[in-house]
Amino acid sequence: MLRTRTTGGDSGERARAAARAPLPPGRELGSSTGGGPLTREELLEREEHLANVSRLRLVLTLGATMWCLAGVLDIAVKRWVDPSVDLWWMWEMRYGFVAVFVGAILRLRRRPEPGPAQLAAISVITLVGAATFCAVLSLQYAGITSPYAHGVSCVAVGGGMARPAHWKHGVLHIGAIALSWPVFFLCAAPLSPYIAAQLGDPAALSVFAINTVLIMVTATLLIAGGHAHWQLRRQVYEARSIGRYRLKRRIARGGMGEVWRAYHPALRHDVAVKILRAAEAGSSAARRFEREVTATAELTHPNTVRVLDFGVTDDGLWFYAMELLEGETLARLVEREKGLPAARAVHIVRQAARAMAEAHGRGIVHRDLKPENLFVTSLGGEGDFVKVIDFGIAKGLTDVDAGLTGDGKVLGTPLYMAPEQGEGRAVDARSDVYALGAALYFALTGVPPFAATSSVAILTAHLHHALVPPSQRTDREIPEDVEQIVVRALAKLPADRFADAGELAEALGACSLAGVWQPPRVGTLTAHDDEGEEVDDVSNDRGTVEVEVETPAPTLRQRPPER
Ligand SMILES: Nc1ncnc2c1ncn2[C@@H]1O[C@H](COP(=O)(O)OP(=O)(O)O)[C@@H](O)[C@H]1O
Numbered sequence: 001m002l003r004t005r006t007t008g009g010d011s012g013e014r015a016r017a018a019a020r021a022p023l024p025p026g027r028e029l030g031s032s033t034g035g036g037p038l039t040r041e042e043l044l045e046r047e048e049h050l051a052n053v054s055r056l057r058l059v060l061t062l063g064a065t066m067w068c069l070a071g072v073l074d075i076a077v078k079r080w081v082d083p084s085v086d087l088w089w090m091w092e093m094r095y096g097f098v099a100v101f102v103g104a105i106l107r108l109r110r111r112p113e114p115g116p117a118q119l120a121a122i123s124v125i126t127l128v129g130a131a132t133f134c135a136v137l138s139l140q141y142a143g144i145t146s147p148y149a150h151g152v153s154c155v156a157v158g159g160g161m162a163r164p165a166h167w168k169h170g171v172l173h174i175g176a177i178a179l180s181w182p183v184f185f186l187c188a189a190p191l192s193p194y195i196a197a198q199l200g201d202p203a204a205l206s207v208f209a210i211n212t213v214l215i216m217v218t219a220t221l222l223i224a225g226g227h228a229h230w231q232l233r234r235q236v237y238e239a240r241s242i243g244r245y246r247l248k249r250r251i252a253r254g255g256m257g258e259v260w261r262a263y264h265p266a267l268r269h270d271v272a273v274k275i276l277r278a279a280e281a282g283s284s285a286a287r288r289f290e291r292e293v294t295a296t297a298e299l300t301h302p303n304t305v306r307v308l309d310f311g312v313t314d315d316g317l318w319f320y321a322m323e324l325l326e327g328e329t330l331a332r333l334v335e336r337e338k339g340l341p342a343a344r345a346v347h348i349v350r351q352a353a354r355a356m357a358e359a360h361g362r363g364i365v366h367r368d369l370k371p372e373n374l375f376v377t378s379l380g381g382e383g384d385f386v387k388v389i390d391f392g393i394a395k396g397l398t399d400v401d402a403g404l405t406g407d408g409k410v411l412g413t414p415l416y417m418a419p420e421q422g423e424g425r426a427v428d429a430r431s432d433v434y435a436l437g438a439a440l441y442f443a444l445t446g447v448p449p450f451a452a453t454s455s456v457a458i459l460t461a462h463l464h465h466a467l468v469p470p471s472q473r474t475d476r477e478i479p480e481d482v483e484q485i486v487v488r489a490l491a492k493l494p495a496d497r498f499a500d501a502g503e504l505a506e507a508l509g510a511c512s513l514a515g516v517w518q519p520p521r522v523g524t525l526t527a528h529d530d531e532g533e534e535v536d537d538v539s540n541d542r543g544t545v546e547v548e549v550e551t552p553a554p555t556l557r558q559r560p561p562e563r
Pocket residue numbers: 251252253254255256257259272274305322323324325326329372373389390391392
């Protein structure tokens with residue numbers, strides 16, 4: 001495995017530019033709304049938002065100038081078209097509305113810049129307002145047949161320029177501008193006998209219909225164009241690379257960073273890339289990240305995720321690439337199935353125990369084994385193949401630094417955490433055995449062994465509360481010997497548990513359900529993202545459907561990063 005230093009290129013430059021830009025109140029680079037640091041995607045979204053602000057400012061500045069200059073047209077109307085027009089009334093309306101433009105432009109120039117909701121409000125007030133005022137001015141000049149209908153199309157074009165958006169947003173945004181023309185006159189008819197009379201006149205009504213249709217056609221074209229522009233921007237965004245990997249889609253966002261589906265152009269292969277959050281570089285998290293890679297790369301068991309590459313970009317993003325797993329985590333599987341048949345649960349957790357047996361044999365403790373970190377995928381068309389992932393807080397048995405947090409915080413997930421780990425005492429292979437026991441308990445019953453509303457209460461329960469045997473938490477049958485294995489793995493005292501994952505794997509291999517579960521044959525697979533949404537199907541870039549998870553070329557497995 002190579003630790004590479006790579007150029008962030010355009011992506012790096014833009015991320016740096018976004019990072020230099022002023023942030024909303026209470027937000028700094030390295031702090032998010034939730035108090036955590038900005039993720040790479042948040043940085044990019046912010047960059048996009050800043051571009052929207054400056055585009056709207058430009059559109060409003062140009063629009064306000066033209067709006068003022070169009071006062072000349074009012075003079076032309078008065079002088080050569082219809083002398084009965086009240087020019088002063090028109091100008092009061094026209095130049096009165098300039099105040100709205102000026103207010104909006106001033107707000108857009110002020111720091112901190114408006115947030116997304118405020119930006120949308122400014123855009124609607126100014127642009128829908130301007131379109132409506134085109135109709136208002138028409139009250140003086142030709143009513144529903146007024147050529148000022150073209151003004152509405154101009155405003156719609158401005159709206160399209162200001163914010164290239166997905167068509168759904170476009171329909172709302174541009175649609176509101178376009179509809180303001182017919183809606184205004186339909187609302188004005190009961191109040192204005194002139195408009196009411198025009199709406200009753202077939203000739204005037206035809207001109208009105210033609211104008212309205214043309215405005216709608218303009219709006220439709222703008223929505224379609226805006227969508228194409230938006231899509232292009234997305235593609236440019238998705239074409240961003242990290243190292244030599246082209247990011248395609250975010251799979252998950254976690255505590256320290258993100259996991260992306262990415263494409264390696266030279267290998268013509270999709271991989272998973274885990275990226276450490278930008279603001280974490282240089283912190284203890286970065287050291288943990290490096291340790292995660294080193295630990296995972298050292299392991300060769302087929303039930304451990306395979307690491308392919310490790311690097312740091314020029315803009316300081318730490319990342320590593322690993323084989324892309326299709327399928328879902330044990331957490332999601334159990335949640336969906338509401339607990340698994342005991343034979344299946346044994347089949348799954350036994351594989352994780354085997355993977356961990358190798359780790360324990362090499363002196364590596366995972367410390368965060370939980371259903372979310374056991375990935376159920378398929379291999380060679382056979383389902384229910386487990387990969388242990390996320391050695392994020394793994395440590396060597398001989399390491400002195402217990403947590404690497406530097407602030408005495410306990411690392412791990414309380415629901416599956418061994419009592420000694422929850423207390424911040426020394427952990428060893430038996431702590432992982434406990435976590436595997438807890439994962440098996442969860443797989444069998446659909447609930448974790450101890451649940452409570454706070455982390456402290458959960459840790460206390462692990463320490464002091466008696467375990468409710470899994471057979472009492474489910475209607476499914478659990479053989480006595482399997483139950484005994486779970487109870488022993490979840491013993492409060494490490495000495496009462498299996499000595500390590502190898503022993504646990506052996507016990508599971510010798511139990512009455514060993515080999516009973518027939519893993520399903522898998523034709524197609526679907527991956528799920530953080531929210532359980534389906535992400536890509538497993539079509540590869542050559543348009544064919546993969547029916548098995550390809551194991552990356554063994555030559556990619558290289559030596560651990562140089563420190
Ligand atoms: N190699 C992979 N292939 C596909 N999805 C993955 C891969 N590694 C992780 N994931 C997904 O990303 C999620 C978070 O990854 P993980 O390594 O556990 O990071 P975290 O430290 O944020 O928990 C996992 O629960 C899984 O859904």
